[in-house]
Amino acid sequence: MNDHEWLDEEAGPVVRPFALTGGRTRHGASDFDLMTLVVQSSESRYGSLLLGPEHEEILELCRMPVSVAEVASSLDLAIGVVRVLLGDLLTEGRISVRAQAPVAQFPSSRIIKEVIDGLQAL
């Protein structure tokens, strides 16, 4: 019989989410908006931080630019946790951050027309 049969969804995660970040819930490095793109740095300088497996997974994911939301959902980690881990990587120079331009900030009817065309072509 499974010793751990009492561990189910209801019991919650076995590892508390912020255990992965050493209890840190905030990182000063960047705000990391959900749509901010992160990408592995080409010239990653040697860092002092010991990377955990989650850091490595993030680096693997962002060989090409990906949004913070995608990193979180691909790794199935909470956004808050991912933000702290990304902050570590940014501080260590392992990733760089690129803001995507939200169309809402500079809306133009030309772009919206393009969105409509793109949706129609799906």
Add this chain to the structure above:
Amino acid sequence: MDSRPSEAELAVKILVAGGFGAGKTTLVGSVSEMRPLRTEEQLTERSIGVDELAGVERKSTTTVAMDFGRITLRTGLVLYLFGTPGQDRFWFMWDELAEGALGAVVLADTRRLADCFASIDYFERRGLPFIIAVNSFDGARPYSPDDIRIALDLDPEVPVVGCDARSRESSKQVLITLMGHVMTAMAKR
């Protein structure tokens, strides 16, 4: 770093709101590759009369699950869909989700129309263009868009469309209607 908005990377953010069970997950999933997105938030509770530490704030976390979908429209133009958390106690997430959003779809279930009042209020207050998509459920009596407009006390320019969130084509049309409404709202500014 170049902070100028580059034509090469444009992001369109759309919110999908509506009451619990109105079909948010279904709509996001039918039109995009949907994946759940989790956020862990600190809740602060006051423990009362437990021990000498009574009154000391005890922190616990709560998980909020949202739906997240991405559609690449062309190279450098990506549409992100975010389903808002269904329950009212997750209002704290809304401001972050609404930041940088271009518009919103409010999914309505005619059997529980009141469930979308809160979303409508929120988007009206924020001045975010939104449309109402009435999801068709088996066994729900069909209402005319005008009936729904009156029941929801909507401004006359807010589009009300019927949809079947399970259908990719229908969900696409909902997003296209929203974009058309965003364009109209823009022209008025």
